[in-house]
Each structure stands twice: as C-alpha cells, then as structure tokens.
Ligand SMILES: C[C@@](CO)(OP(=O)(O)O)[C@H](O)COP(=O)(O)OP(=O)(O)OC[C@H]1O[C@@H](n2ccc(N)nc2=O)[C@H](O)[C@@H]1O
C-alpha cells in the first residue's frame with residue numbers, strides 16, 4: 678500500500694548571523710527558522726524485501742548522495758529492520774536555494790518511515806539521526822519554528838507572526854561550502870538574544886558574499902528591496918519578502934522579473950499535521 682503525499686516543506690532563515698567557528702572549521706550560527714506551506718512531496722510504498730529505491734533521480738545528484746536514500750538507509754542501519762520501501766519524490770523546491778529542500782526531504786523520510794515501518798523511534802532520536810545527515814534536518818524533524826544556535830541544532834521554539842511571503846528563485850545554485858570559505862564572510866557578529874530578533878534586529882551575514890559571487894542574487898535582492906523588506910534565506914540563492922496578505926504576495930510575484938512562488942509562513946510544519954492524521958487513522 679502506498680502512503681502518498683507526505684509534505685516536505687521549505688524553510689526560511691528569517692535572519693542568519695555567523696558568530697564564530699568550531700575547531701573543525703564549521704561556522705557557529707544564530708538563525709530563526711520558519712516553515713512555508715509550500716514544498717516537496719513524497720510517496721512511500723513499504724516493501725518486505727529490504728530494498729530502498731527512489732524515483733525519479735535528481736539531476737546532478739548521485740543516487741548514493743540523495744538525502745532521501747541516505748535517510749532511509751540510516752534508519753534501516755540503526756534499527757536493523759528488514760523492511761524496505763519504494764519512494765517517489767515530487768521535487769518542487771529549487772536545489773541549492775537556501776530553502777532546505779534536501780534537508781526537508783530527509784526529515785520527512787525519517788519521520789514517515791519511522792511510522793510506516795512501525796519502528797517507534799522517539800523524535801529526539803530521529804533528530805539525532807537527522808543531524809548526521811545535515812545541520813538543517815533536526816528542525817524539519819521537530820517541525821516547530823525555532824531560534825537556532827550552534828550549527829543550527831540547538832533549537833528553541835518561537836511563536837512568530839505567520840505572514841504570506843514572496844520567494845524569488847534566481848537561476849543559480851549557491852555553493853554553501855564556498856560561501857563559508859570566503860575570506861570576506863563576516864564571522865564575528867555579536868550574539869543576539871531572541872528578544873533582539875523579535876524587536877527587529879538581525880540580517881543575513883552571507884548576503885554580501887553571495888551577492889558579490891552571484892550577480893543574479895544581487896539583482897533579485899535589489900528588485901525585492903524596491904518593493905518591500907527583501908532578504909536572502911540561508912546561503913541563498915532564494916530571496917524573500919513578507920507581504921501584507923495573500924493578494925499582496927500574489928501581486929508582487931506577478932510583477933517580479935524572475936520566477937518564484939507565494940506561500941504562507943507556518944510555525945508548525947505541515948509534516949506534524951500529516952503525522953497527526955496518520956495517528957488518528959491508525
Ligand atoms: C546555511 C544553512 C542555514 O540554514 O542553510 P542553507 O543555505 O544551506 O539551506 C545551513 O546551516 C547549512 O547547513 P548544511 O546544509 O548542513 O550545510 P552543507 O551544505 O552540508 O555545508 C557545506 C559546507 O559549508 C560549510 N559550513 C556549513 C554550515 C556551517 N554552519 N558552517 C560551515 O562552515 C562546511 O564546509 C560544509 O562542508
């Protein structure tokens with residue numbers, strides 16, 4: 678039986694400061710994650726043969742690197758389950774866009790297969806497995822808008838306004854590693870408190886480096902700032918701006934000189950609602 682249409686929502690980094698560096702070279706961040714009611718979708722067909730397969734392949738991503746397969750195989754390895762699954766990924770989020778699509782796909786795979794394979798791993802264990810796959814995976818597993826520190830794994834849920842956003846997707850993939858390696862990156866932002874962010878402070882420290890390396894991102898930010906409070910998410914390439922309501926978001930999107938989408942900000946991930954539905958139907 679196929680369990681269809683599991684959501685893997687996008688995230689926005691409402692601000693992103695680089696406040697230091699770990700001894701292994703990874704950068705210490707402060708950020709706020711909020712979800713969008715727009716993202717990828719996944720269908721899971723559990724099998725008894727222990728094989729995990731995925732369709733379709735993603736252009737430019739080797740099968741063994743696909744975070745969906747890596748998440749499913751990690752879950753098999755830690756639990757020793759003999760079950761398998763055929764997975765279909767409906768990709769809607771641009772890759773390397775700072776919307777966390779790959780991380781969200783991984784989180785949805787962990788959460789859905791934990792349920793469909795009846796593994797019973799607690800959420801905290803799924804978050805731990807998620808962190809092995811990527812810094813953004815734990816917040817997608819937990820599914821609550823959060824203030825995040827460390828490399829993004831120390832999470833504190835926050836209640837935020839849930840505006841409509843316009844998200845624009847410049848036609849480039851940003852190399853996250855190259856942004857963090859850039860000598861011009863600001864790495865010493867003074868740490869903020871949650872209250873500082875809630876009273877309007879905080880920007881995106883990666884924006885200047887990304888705008889210099891990718892003129893398409895600079896142009897998108899310029900355009901958005903002429904029409905609102907434009908900002909980049911994560912290490913880009915996508916940029917976003919909050920809008921007064923859905924109609925304003927759709928009007929701004931229609932006027933934009935590049936592709937994108939309009940979506941509502943959510944403090945609870947659509948994945949949590951889907952999981953609750955599964956529990957109700959059980
Ligand atoms: C910056 C953020 C903010 O949400 O998101 P994205 O823009 O990628 O969505 C994330 O922390 C991205 O985390 P994650 O998804 O694990 O990063 P990766 O693409 O694996 O990182 C590629 C490389 O960037 C460097 N890197 C990454 C994260 C970090 N906190 N410090 C680093 O120095 C490391 O050299 C790493 O090998």
Ligand SMILES: Nc1ncnc2c1ncn2[C@@H]1O[C@H](COP(=O)(O)OP(=O)(O)O)[C@@H](O)[C@H]1O
Pocket residue numbers: 735737738742743744745771772773774775776777778779780781782783850853911913914
């Ligand atoms: N299922 C997946 N979806 C998207 N990207 C994936 C996936 N699996 C692996 N990747 C790799 O992860 C990289 C980052 O993807 P993504 O999460 O979409 O962007 P970002 O981290 O900028 O938000 C991609 O460029 C791709 O090489």
